[in-house]
Amino acid sequence: MDFELTEQQRLVRRTARDLAEEQFADDAFTWDNIPLENAKTLADHDMLAVSLPEEYGGAGMSALDAVLAMEGVGSVCPQTANTIHAACFGPSRAIDTFGTDEQKAEYLPPVAAGESVIAIAISEPEAGSHATSMTTSAEADGDEYVVNGRKAWVSDSDIADAFLTYVVLPDGHIGSLLVDRDTPGFTVADPDGNMAGEPQSELYFDDARVPKEKVLLSGPDAFKKQITAYNIERIGAMAKVWVAAKWTFDEALEYAQQREQFGQPIGEFQAVQHRLAEMAMRLKTSRLLIYEALADDELPSRIDSSLAKVYVSEACQEVVDDALQIKGAAGYVGDTPESYIYRFVRGFQIASGTNDVHRTMIAKSLAESGYPE
Incomplete structure (x- = not known):
């Protein structure tokens, strides 16, 4: 089984990061909500509506490509990465999947242009x-x-x-x-x-x-269809969570290499090394669950959506908590990015259905169909 990204996919992530470093770095973590002006900049560079159809102003790529663009942008400004999520997942994806031609023509082009949410x-x-x-x-x-x-x-x-x-x-x-x-x-x-x-x-x-x-x-199957489409919204939301947690990991890793106590960088202490190792394992596993759920053109299954939702939201919360522990007062005191991300990530154990409910859904699926192969 090949888990390698294609060169085109790597290019999407790299291009998104380069654009973010050029355009968004100075204003990172200054936004109260979706930074619409940054959304327009992304749209101008075909990096916003990555997975919407070209005929409606999108780039015509996959949902996984949209996540890769989020990763690239989010390595610099996680809040701007959220604009890609808003354009590619949730209502926009539902309209693209189920909407009439007239609905798509009315609602999708303004979203793709960064002019509407x-x-x-x-x-x-x-x-x-x-x-x-x-x-x-x-x-x-x-x-x-x-x-x-x-x-x-x-x-x-x-x-x-x-x-x-x-x-x-x-x-x-x-x-x-x-x-x-x-x-x-x-x-x-x-x-x-x-x-x-x-x-x-x-x-x-x-x-x-x-x-x-x-x-x-x-109709009778409308709610089922809507929830099926909402499964990909959950995966997109977990990509937002992963992007934010990965940002804190990168910052904590750099801080551990530079911050000295007792005559040496704190990254040379085993307690800090073990935290970083655990953080990396949680991030790696979380990303694999996200990628697997988006691996083909079908909407994610209920159990894949729930497995990713529960694991990623909780594992990434632990990553952020460990990052805050490594940075200590430097991350805790004042209006720091770590403070915002800690609170932002915590919400996703509640949003999109609580993790308690999703655990029940996973158990029900296991009882009905067994382990998901």
């Missing part, structure tokens, strides 16, 4: 990991749906132009609508900052009127 709205105050208990509903009224309900903890809400919104449709099945920000009856609340300082909002639907052509998925 589409957020996803699933969770509700009483329906978090148990998404199927959602109550936000849509009733048919002529050529429109009238939507009522409430969504919570919606990321990118402050900058999103549209929201891929999961709702209960008139047939009783959960489907999804593309809700534009200026939709009558739709309100985006002022955002609250999460622990990492990133804005998240509640959404309110008060007889919001959404044209029926904005339906992305409907």
Whole structure:
């Protein structure tokens, strides 16, 4: 089995890193949310919508290529790497996979140009990991749906132009609508900052009127299809986590080689050496799980998505924690990148379904199908 990247894939990662060093290094870790101006720079160099189709402004490459671009950019500025995730995974990928030609033509080109962000709205105050208990509903009224309900903890809400919104449709099945920000009856609340300082909002639907052509998925199998597409969003999110953790590892490794105590670099002490070794093993295993889930053109399976989600989010949290321990006060005191990354990475044991729920899903899959070969 060949685990080697192709030369083209290595070029994607190298080109992305070179661009980031030239354009983004000076402003790294100064952003409160997705740095849209950096997204436009990436788009100008065909490094933003890496995996979206060329006909809609993307580069027409694979999801793995998008992760490699994230790695290259993230080695300099992890927050800018998140713009690639926003363009290539989540709602954009769902629209590319399931959308009509008209929906793709409307929503994907602005995303590919770095001019637009589409957020996803699933969770509700009483329906978090148990998404199927959602109550936000849509009733048919002529050529429109009238939507009522409430969504919570919606990321990118402050900058999103549209929201891929999961709702209960008139047939009783959960489907999804593309809700534009200026939709009558739709309100985006002022955002609250999460622990990492990133804005998240509640959404309110008060007889919001959404044209029926904005339906992305409907019918008995709509929710299953949506979750299948969301599996790749989870893998993309874990790539964000890995990128951030790898940045802290690189910084800790360099610091250990330069920082001297007791007459020698701290990297010569076995306790620090063992931390670095463990960090490298966790990062290596995490990246293999991400790469394996994206190895072919199919959407990741449920169990591959859950395995990666649980392991990567927890292993990378340990990497960041060890990096902080190695840097000591230099990483802990003040508004440091390590402080931000520590809080940022921690959120992904909660987001995209809690790790507790995913462990249950893994166990159920094992009981039904055995070990995933």
